[in-house]
Amino acid sequence: MTNHWIDIGNSDCLLIIGANPAENHPISFKWVTKAQDQGAKLICVDPRFTRTAAKADIYAGLRSGTDIAFVGGMIRFILEDNLFHREYVREYTNASFLIDDRFKGPDELKGLFSGYDPQTRRYDQSSWRYQTDSAGLPKRDTTLSDPRCVFQLLKKHFSRYDPDTVCRITGTSKDQFLKICRTFGATGVPGKAGTILYAMGATQHTNGTQNVRTYAILQLLLGNMGAAGGGINALRGENNVQGSTDSGLLYDLLTGYLKAPIHTDTSLAAYLERVTPKTKDPLSANWMGHYPKYMVSLLKSWYGPAATRDNDFGFHFLPKPTADNYSHIALFEAMYAGRIKGLFCWGQNPVVGGANAHMEQEALKQLDWLVALDLWETETAAFWKAPGVDPQGIKTEVFLLPAAASLEKEGSASNSGRWVQWRYQAIEPPGQAKSDGEIISRLILKLKELYAAEQGSRAEGIQKLVWPYGKHPDMRLVAKEINGFDLQTGKLLSSFAELKEDGTTASGNWIYCGSCTEEGNMMMRRGLDDPAGQGLYPQWSWSWPLNRRILYNRASVDLLGQPWNRRHPVITWDEINRKWTGDVPDGGFPPMALDPQKTRRPFIMQADGLGHLFGPGLRDGPFPECYEPWESPIQNIMSPTQKNPVSIIWSSEMNRWGSVQDYPIVATTYRVTEHWQTGGMTRNLPWLNELMPEMFLELSEELGREKGITSGDRVIIESARGKIRAVAIVTHRFRPFLIDGRIIHQVGLPWHWGYSGLSKGDTTNKLTSHIGDANTTIPEYKAFLCNIRKA
Amino acid sequence: MPEKALLIDITKCLACRGCMVACKQWNKLPGESTRNYGSYENPPSLSTSTFTRIIFQEVKDREGVKWLFRKEQCLHCSQAACLVLCPSNALYQNEFGFVEVHNDRCIGCGICQKFCPFKIPRVDRAAHKAVKCTLCPDRVAQGKHPACAKTCPTGTLRFGDREAVIALAHQLLGESQDKRKHLYGEEECGGLHVLYLLPDHPSTFGLPERPKMPNPFEAYTFLRDSLRPSPLREKILALAARKYFGHGQV
Secondary structure, three states: OOOOOHHHHHOOEEEEEOOOHHHHOHHHHHHHHHHHHOOOEEEEEOOOOOHHHHHOOEEEOOOOOOHHHHHHHHHHHHHHOOOOOHHHHHHHEHHHEEEOOOOOOOOOOOOOOOOEEOOOOEEOHHHOOEOEOOOOOEOEOOOOOOOOEHHHHHHHHHOOOOHHHHHHHHOOOHHHHHHHHHHHHHHHOOOOOEEEEEOHHHHOOOOHHHHHHHHHHHHHHOOOOOOOOOOEEEOOOOOOHHHHHHOOOOOOEOHHHOEOOOOOOOOHHHHHHHHOOOOOOOOOOOHHHHHHHHHHHHHHHHHHHHOOHHHHHHHHHOOOOOOOOOOHHHHHHHHHOOOOOEEEEEOOOHHHHOOOHHHHHHHHOOOOEEEEEEOOOOOOOOHHHOOOOOHHHOOOEEEEEEEOOHHHOOEEEEOOOOEEEEEOOOOOOOOOOEOHHHHHHHHHHHHHHHHOOOOOHHHHHHHOOOOOOOOOOOHHHHHHHHHOEEOOOOOEOOOHHHOOOOOOEEOOOHHHOOOEEOOEEHHHOEOOOOOOOOOOOOOEOEEOOOOOOOOOHHHHEOOOOOEOOOOOOOEEEEOOOOEEEEOOOOOOOOOOOOOOOOOOOOOOOOOOOOEOOOOEOEOOOOOOOOOEOOOOOOOOOOOOOOEOOOOOEOOOOOOOOOOOOOOOEEEEEEOOOOOOOOOOOOOOOHHHHHHOOOOEEEEEHHHHHHHOOOOOOEEEEEOOOOEEEEEEEEEOOOOOEEEOOEEEOEEEEEOOOOOOOOOOOOOHHHOOOOEEOOOOOOEOOOOEEEEEEEO | OOOEEEEEEHHHOOOOOHHHHHHHHHHOOOOOOOOOOOOOOOOOOOEOOEOOEEEEEEEEEOOEEEEEEEEEOOOOEOOOHHHHHOOOOOEEEOOOOOEEEOOOOOOOOOHHHHHOOOOOOEEEOOOOEEEOOOOOHHHHOOOOOOHHHHHOOOOOEEEEEHHHHHHHHHHHHHHOOOOOOEEEOOOHHHOEOEEEEEOOOHHHHOOOOOOOOOOHHHHHHHHHHHOOOOHHHHHHHHHHHHHHHOOOOO
16 A cells, blocks of 8 residues: 555545455445545446445446556546646656657557567567656656657557447446546546555456556546555555565565565676666655665675675575566466475465466475465365375375464564554464464574585575574564664664665665664554544554655645645645654655755655656556456457467466357456455354355346356356356346447356365366466456356 | 443445354354355344344346345334233343343243344244343443444444434434435334434335334234143233233233
């Protein structure tokens, strides 16, 4: 989230798209409801009429996987009807920057951007850049009229997304679509704020990252970034999943979103040269220019005295992979091919939750060993004795380590709004269950023992790792390491501004620097003061970075430092005392019109200091373009390029593609309030099983009539990858879509069930595929083709 | 002690059903074994182990579809048919105005279930006892809210002094006339201790527009026809006759 949960209550208009908070984040609705009570409009855009839709002022359906067409159409409407926030767009975004003459967009290149190589399925992105003057600064046209400026290119790109074309693609009623454009577009007036709430419904597509990019463009045009009640707010689906990505759990990241080294990074200097953004622009703070300080401090934190200037601060202890993808799909493909021998499956249940789950289950059989850590014996831990599997034929040795639940251990948990809150242990874990911290600590101590006599950098990485925690780690000490120290004084640091690249500071995660200082563990704070009256609660726990509650908040003010929105100010410039009041400002630089020397542009994390309407850096284009999902019922209407041209296509025999002739129905997957993820924690609770007892399929009355299916019937759902059974819920909440003159049906399937637990059922992910987003490789769980029949 | 009440503002209910789980947890009620019968709604009705549930209703109209959620539970009438008709005087109104069942007096005759205008109580056939929502008087006596209200995330369930709850309901009605149209329970059955704020007519939600006290003759006939012959039957019929008609004979 750029903003935070409580701030949702400050909004004038909420667009919930690709999320279902009423069901999956019910507590958040406290704030949604508060906003509605104060007159905010709630818009819900979803293929299904959900419990969120039931509370919305405006609901619009769309065919799963067509979000870019929908939001692209909103962007066009806002540009054509001049609903955008002109001053904000001119001053705070890259709208005025001129783009290289060689750059061409999908309107000219049949759905592709300039630089595409069909052999490698990649772009040469050298034309996706700004024009620069002799001083190396980007050329601008602040009248926004030059045909090569970002604003005009954006307008041209989205000019094809007219309401008729959009609705032909999405199947949305044009009236509803236009009503949403007008309602959300009204937040472009200075002083109004609209927020976007999204979740996996946006990201789990081959175009997932670009779906979110459309939100960024929309929110920048409307001046909603940085504002109270605005922003782009990802509703994270698990307790502390925000903390896990903050802490480098993803394969391509170290802690604090620092990039993981790759094999071409032959030295620390080479790595820093690759990752550190540079600018000659005096108006840009270019905060990530501090990269070397954060990286060296991280290495000092991990390797302590063994990290010296002479050995690149231990940079070579880090693994530097040669392949560029170690995401979930890639790992399971490698396992299936026999290239991976062992797996730690930590609180994860891929036999139920993994895409193409049957294939992932087969992949587990190729392992020599599997360690499963969970509260229960999940389907993954028990895959060797699954129904229809002969344990005699499984070579994999499986270890099940019972893990402590959240209330049985101490530590921090970071919520979607970046609040890092301390959580105390309430009770001891049962039986032999242990906390993750204890398990990992004992594992590392054992590894250190085993590698003590080994040679080489890989062994050194384990030998030299500083690990003062023993078998029973104290999480309060870990919190101090994450925060970081001044190594000369031994004192805890209070801000990442104190980090140095000379090896005299250490910090385990630069964005958490300030969370646990000499003043105490800030995450334990429970202060209830809200001096600004905007729900910031600055003394309740601690929010990264630097306790800032709303990111990009210097875009919430005009050039004089006064809030666009006087009712909900985030920060305000006090000219008499020459300082900001309110939230912790995003860089304390003075307002842009008051001090042209000292000021810096508000989007300090970008090298140019501006919000990116034109966004180079993603693999699939600087503007979002509408492509069809991997499995789609139609030919792409927007261009002859059918699907995301750069997403990776795996082609094992178990990842078959289904055609619309064989599988004419669009399917999507989701969760319900009553169950949690793969059901390990909920399908073992009778109170929850009573509410949602069985695996089901939702379908429209029309499709039910066509197939002779009525509510309560047993049905079979089949995709090119597999076949499952479920109970039918035939409902008015599902409607067929009129897509380009054809009736297209869509059905919905929850993915909570598996063969273990008190409530058993077929696994929806046997139907989904190994195809992922072009940038993140997140699987396309949300749109695929199937067929259904009465069992 | 002033009378207490629970307000159910239907416009805010998400049907997250946290209230149902909290009720089972506080009252130590078992989860029922259910089947999906083609709906999100479950269990399909109240029972001796389910004192409250959310009723899911799909309404198709010109604008599309509406999905309505109503929490069903004992509404704790001031003029409660169950209390008036119970031949063994097992039902009573406590200090908060809630209707409770005296377990050792209840004989499980089922008249409370049959003549409740909202069809709420259930009879445990094995134990011969009627059971239903109590509004957690054990919690309320300690200054706490009923378990369901405590867990509600959206403010659908608001608990407090009955007068204050009614004032709040009127305030909400006044503020949002486009959303909230009816307050149900201020006068119905002598005043309910569980009131609904409704976005539409009560009948849309399966609530009787004008709940009436039952006819004592019908109640007596029910008892006479449903009780199996036994010495207890005669005693109950005599008690009922005295209670309904003021004398021993019909």
